[in-house]
Amino acid sequence: MDDAAPDLLPEGLEDRLPPEAAAATRVMRAIQDVMHSHGYDRVLPPMIEYERSLAGRMAGINARRMFRFVDPSSLRMMALRADYTPQIGRIAQTRLADAPRPLRLWYAGQVLTIKPEGLDPAREWLQCGGELVGADNVAAASEIVTMAIEALETAGATGISVDFTLPDLVDTLAADAMPLPAERIEAVRRELDAKDAGGLVEAGGEGYLPLLYATGEFDTAIERLAAFDAATGSGGGALASRIAGLKEIAASLGGRVRLTLDPSERHGFEYQSWFGFTLYADGVRGALGRGGTYRIAGEGKGEPATGFSLYPDALVDIVALADAREDLLFLPLGHNREEAARLRSIGWRTVAALSEGDAPGVLGCTHMLTSEGPQPV
Incomplete structure (x- = not known):
């Protein structure tokens, strides 16, 4: 065991110091307030569950992404969550199985991957x-996309764009309009996602090549997708209901954000069904969130659901950099405690001296409480 640097954190983990922690609190609270205002109720699942429950609740969950260990009490395999959504599915189908549908739930916390x-x-x-x-x-789907956009806007994101996708696109086409042998479906999905025309042809998906060009600005891309759909199979139309749904969802946003379409995008959509979307914002590297429709495993075909997940760490960093220095009031020894309490009740943050050596400048205070009230230092 290497003890040369015992205080170093493991790779990929970090502390958030006061400015960043404060920004994280504000961003998360803003997002949570939006979900609460739309009638969603919070649930607090545990960080650790049995691996079987976390990995088996929805198709496409990869248990190899999770930290796993044997529970010394039950001798069963446990795992730390890498995604909240399977836990929400478990709660919905067990503890809240008899609750009226549609059931609106929200969550917030941390996830960990290997x-x-x-x-x-x-x-x-x-x-x-x-x-x-x-x-x-x-x-x-319209409600979920609208709420996700509102949550990001309230948290401080600007220049938001939404990229729509159809996660089950290949399965839908391969079932009838553009048949594929079962052993080729995954390869065609992969090459479409990679936007590799040569690889797509080699995988036996030459007929799917036009999908590589049905991408970009939404209005243009959706018409290309519709033209492709009309030309496929015997009469076409395998994607007609999905295309109509995308247009309706886009119309419900009323030009509020920039919309794009990439119908064959699969990254991050391991368990979504007919609809998926990715959220971006100006100045933020990478995606801020994803969402879409899916099914929770259960009796029969399971239960349908629609949701979104935001990953606001990058937004927190931007908010922290933009934050102005917050006023901090120094309370000298022997200060008026009633006045200090009154000032805190109207929004002041205070720091009380504990010894004669404490000074407002050293403690980062911007003001000091005097007989005349708060005064700049």
Whole structure:
């Protein structure tokens, strides 16, 4: 064991010091207030669950991303959550199985993975979001997208853009309009996601090549997708209902944000069904969140749901840099405690001296309480 630097944190983990921690609190509170205002109720699942529950609640969950260990009490395999959504699904189908549908729930906290994603070295993130359980129609999708945008705007994001996708695109086409052998479906999905025309042809998906060009600004891309759909199979139209749904969701946003379409995008959509979306904002590297429709595993075909997850760490960093220095009031020894309490009640932050050596400048205070009230230092 290497004890040369015992105070170093493991790779991909970090402390948030006071300015960043304060910004994180404000950003998370703003997002939470929006979800609360839309009638969503908070749930607080545990950080650790049985691996089987976390990995088996929805298709596409990768248990290898999770920290796992054997519970010394039950001798069963446990895991730390890498995503809140499976836990919300468990709560909805067990503790809240008899609650009226649609069921609106929200969550906020931290998630942890074994390996980072892409070029981002972080292995721990803030995650917050809302899940609408019991509905995956256009109305549900519109509500979720609108709420996600409002949450980011309230938290301080600007120049928001939303990229729509159809996660089950290949499965839908391969089932009838553009049949594919079962063993080729995953390869075609992968090459479409990678935007590799040569690889797509080699995978046996030459007929899917036009999908590589049905991307970009929403109005243009959706018409290209519609033209492709009309030309496929015997009469086409396999994607007609999905295309109509995307147009309706886009119309519900009323030009509020920039919209794009990438119908074959799969990254980050391991368990979504017919609709998915990714959120971006000016000045923020990478995606701020994702969402879409999915099914929670259960009896029969399971239960439909629609939701979104925000990962606001990058936004927190921007908010922290933009924050002005907050006023801090120094309370000297023997200060008027009633006056100090009154000032705190109207928004002042105070720091009380504990000894004669304490000074406002040393403690970072901007004001000092005097007989005439708060005075700048």
